[in-house]
Amino acid sequence: MRTILTGVRANEEPTIGNFLGAYKSMISLAHEHAADSNINMFVPDLHSFTTPIDHDKLYDQVIKGVKYYIAAGLDINNPNIHIYRQSHVPAHSELAWILDCFTPFGEASRMTQFKEKSEEHSNAVTVGLFNYPILMAADILLYDAEYIPLGEDQFQHLELARNIGIRMNNKFDKGLFTIPAPEEEQVKFMHLEKGLRIRSLVDPTKKMSKSSENQKSKISLNDNPAEAAKKIMSATTDSEGVIRFDMINQPGISNLLTIEALLNDRDIQDVISDWAGQTSYGDLKKKVAETVEHFLADFQEKVAAISDEQVEAVLQKGEAYANTVANTKLAQVQRAVGVRK
Numbered sequence: 164m165r166t167i168l169t170g171v172r173a174n175e176e177p178t179i180g181n182f183l184g185a186y187k188s189m190i191s192l193a194h195e196h197a198a199d200s201n202i203n204m205f206v207p208d209l210h211s212f213t214t215p216i217d218h219d220k221l222y223d224q225v226i227k228g229v230k231y232y233i234a235a236g237l238d239i240n241n242p243n244i245h246i247y248r249q250s251h252v253p254a255h256s257e258l259a260w261i262l263d264c265f266t267p268f269g270e271a272s273r274m275t276q277f278k279e280k281s282e283e284h285s286n287a288v289t290v291g292l293f294n295y296p297i298l299m300a301a302d303i304l305l306y307d308a309e310y311i312p313l314g315e316d317q318f319q320h321l322e323l324a325r326n327i328g329i330r331m332n333n334k335f336d337k338g339l340f341t342i343p344a345p346e347e348e349q350v351k352f353m354h355l356e357k358g359l360r361i362r363s364l365v366d367p368t369k370k371m372s373k374s375s376e377n378q379k380s381k382i383s384l385n386d387n388p389a390e391a392a393k394k395i396m397s398a399t400t401d402s403e404g405v406i407r408f409d410m411i412n413q414p415g416i417s418n419l420l421t422i423e424a425l426l427n428d429r430d431i432q433d434v435i436s437d438w439a440g441q442t443s444y445g446d447l448k449k450k451v452a453e454t455v456e457h458f459l460a461d462f463q464e465k466v467a468a469i470s471d472e473q474v475e476a477v478l479q480k481g482e483a484y485a486n487t488v489a490n491t492k493l494a495q496v497q498r499a500v501g502v503r504k
């Protein structure tokens with residue numbers, strides 16, 4: 164049975180960028196494929212402190228992360244849907260070490276996200292920040308996952324995971340790891356034309372990021388809905404004076420059109436035609452602000468209805484499954500590298 168897998172780091176409050184780029188793609192794929200695929204939605208909690216966080220809040224943030232998966236629409240009663248924490252499946256860290264030893268330093272050094280993040284957090288650049296794409300490769304390869312719904316920013320890391328898997332298969336055993344599909348195939352599988360990148364509301368040439376310190380740049384999933392609407396109203400646009408979808412010259416406007424389409428489950432082309440030729444940025448912002456306000460109020464109501472006990476039960480089931488699959492694969496790899504008979 165094929166495996167589709169994704170996760171959202173629990174370092175900070177997730178944004179609508181995470182919701183649209185990762186949660187929503189995964190949930191629609193789950194609806195489409197859960198009858199004949201494993202749907203692994205895990206919380207990469209060990210990735211959470213590659214950059215500094217408040218550790219007193221981490222545990223609750225992880226539990227909330229699981230509630231978000233459920234509130235976003237994952238059917239927890241489906242036996243093929245598995246929700247688990249990375250930290251509760253020790254094989255992730257074990258495999259990451261082995262993969263480290265088969266990853267050329269130069270190749271890992273080419274990750275552009277490391278360069279960006281180490282500039283952003285220049286006083287706290289750790290080995291963990293450098294190494295996290297290799298732990299991510301372990302997260303994927305342990306489960307023989309083929310499809311990994313991700314935002315555009317993560318495709319370079321996916322490519323690294325593919326390279327590591329291919330290299331180990333060539334060295335040890337062609338059947339050791341299933342190699343995840345390449346970027347073009349992933350995008351097609353998600354029914355997209357290209358990877359999704361929701362932009363910062365302050366600087367729309369950059370992506371919206373949950374770790375950004377500028378609260379105005381992002382809509383977090385726990386934002387007060389009315390406050391979030393205000394952030395949309397003050398989003399950076401441009402001086403072209405006409406509403407067009409043009410990510411190069413009008414990234415702010417194009418970002419708003421994208422958010423409007425995706426949060427309403429509408430085709431982006433239809434939304435673009437609705438607004439074609441119109442000139443009032445204020446009207447567009449008002450519409451998107453209403454959409455965001457509505458979405459957040461509804462989502463937060465769903466989150467509040469999920470109990471901690473429900474989360475515990477889901478994790479217990481998911482982690483039992485994940486440990487079985489991951490330990491089997493880890494033992495196979497340990498045999499291949501010669502530490503187990």
Ligand code: ATP
Pocket residue numbers: 170171172173174175178180181183184185312313314315316317359360361362370371372373374375
């Ligand atoms: P951080 O700033 O902490 O790295 P992030 O917002 O980039 O936070 P991640 O935990 O790194 O979030 O990524 C989780 C998932 O969300 C990944 O699949 C990533 O591609 C997707 N994602 C993150 N930001 C966006 C965005 N702006 N648009 C679309 N998808 C996104």
Ligand code: MG
Pocket residue numbers: 316
């Ligand atoms: Mg990120």
